[in-house]
Amino acid sequence: MRGVRDHVSYSQGMPDDPKDDSFAALFEQSGKAAPRARRPRPGDVVLATVVQVGKEAVFVELEGRQQAFIEASELHDPEGKTNVAAGDSVEVRVVRVDDEGVRVTPTMRAAVAAGATVELGAAAGVGEPGGAKPEALRVAVGQVVHGVVDRVESYGVFVQLDGTKGRAGRGLVPTGELGVPRGADLRKHFPIGTKLKTKIVALEEGKMRLSITALKDDEERAEVEAFRGKGKQEARGGFGTLGDLLKRGPGK
Numbered sequence: 001m002r003g004v005r006d007h008v009s010y011s012q013g014m015p016d017d018p019k020d021d022s023f024a025a026l027f028e029q030s031g032k033a034a035p036r037a038r039r040p041r042p043g044d045v046v047l048a049t050v051v052q053v054g055k056e057a058v059f060v061e062l063e064g065r066q067q068a069f070i071e072a073s074e075l076h077d078p079e080g081k082t083n084v085a086a087g088d089s090v091e092v093r094v095v096r097v098d099d100e101g102v103r104v105t106p107t108m109r110a111a112v113a114a115g116a117t118v119e120l121g122a123a124a125g126v127g128e129p130g131g132a133k134p135e136a137l138r139v140a141v142g143q144v145v146h147g148v149v150d151r152v153e154s155y156g157v158f159v160q161l162d163g164t165k166g167r168a169g170r171g172l173v174p175t176g177e178l179g180v181p182r183g184a185d186l187r188k189h190f191p192i193g194t195k196l197k198t199k200i201v202a203l204e205e206g207k208m209r210l211s212i213t214a215l216k217d218d219e220e221r222a223e224v225e226a227f228r229g230k231g232k233q234e235a236r237g238g239f240g241t242l243g244d245l246l247k248r249g250p251g252k
Contacts, residue, residue, distance in 0.1 A: 040066065040102055044094040048104060050084050058084065060092065060104065068092070068102035075106060077115045078140050084114055112141055112203050120161065120169045120208075137163045139208075141200055144215060147171075149194040157190045159198060159210055171208035173198060179213045 040046065040062060048060035048068060058070040070092065075082045084090060092104035111118045117138035139145060139161075147169075151158040156174040163169070173196075180189050190196070199218065202209040 038064075040068070040094045040097060040104075042094050042097060045107060046092060046094065046104075048090050048092045050086050050088045050090060052086060053082055053084060058082065060090065062102070062104075066102065068094075068104045070104055070106060075111065075114055075116045078117055078143060083116070090114070108203060108205050116140065117143075118203055120164055137161065137169060139200055139203075141203055143200050144197065145171075145200060145210070146195065146197050149190045149192055149196060152187050152190055152192070154186070157186060157196075159196055167206075171198070171200070171210040173210045173212060177201075177209075177211035177213050179216060 046062055048062050048070075050058060051061050051067075052059045054072065056072055058072055058075055060068050060070060062068050070090075072082055075084055075090075077083055091107045091110040093107055094102065095105050096103040106114070106116065108118050117140040119136040119138055145161050147159040147161040149157055150160040150170055154175075156172050157178060159171050159173060161169045161171065175186070178186070178190070180186070196212065197215065198210040198212055199215040200208060201211045201214055
């Protein structure tokens with residue numbers, strides 16, 4: 001009993017116990033003491049969380065609850081739609097930090113994952129002196145593009161897309177995607193300057209993979225679906241004609 005009384009006496013004799021408001025104050029102090037996230041710098045690649053999708057901009061939150069924005073056009077698919085929503089995570093690169101805020105842009109990997117178009121580089125042409133810089137060409141995975149054979153190697157053919165200059169607008173059609181027999185002489189089948197129609201099947205930082213066989217598969221599939229659709233239309237038309245005959249009755 002003495003031990004219990006001593007314990008009670010000791011507890012009652014302790015310094016003032018913290019009240020509820022004291023705990024709140026402690027939490028506030030701990031929050032103030034917590035280290036603040038480093039302000040993002042141009043060139044940083046960070047993970048952002050989408051907060052709101054607007055018509056002109058997509059607002060995101062960076063580490064440390066720092067606000068930033070992406071120009072909505074940078075997340076548009078070929079049809080002009082934005083395929084991200086509040087709560088989505090997007091890998092971004094910091095472009096600008098100033099009094100107006102933090103502007104970020106999706107990395108190529110993030111843009112491709114969202115089905116958005118990506119910038120390949122300045123369009124061909126130099127424009128007029130003092131005029132506006134030519135707009136960059138934007139493409140997306142799955143898009144059909146045109147170009148000319150720029151280089152031929154044993155492992156595939158490099159194609160320079162129309163409207164581009166330099167490596168940014170050059171893609172590789174691997175040997176297996178060319179639709180030619182194995183062991184074929186690629187230089188004979190695809191001389192430099194040959195115009196080609198291909199499909200973009202992959203986009204990575206500094207790399208673009210094209211395919212002729214994938215494009216042909218799509219075209220054949222479209223033909224089959226069109227044929228089936230035509231058959232269904234004819235079938236529906238036939239039933240309609242029989243119905244009309246029944247309504248008119250025999251001899252009418």
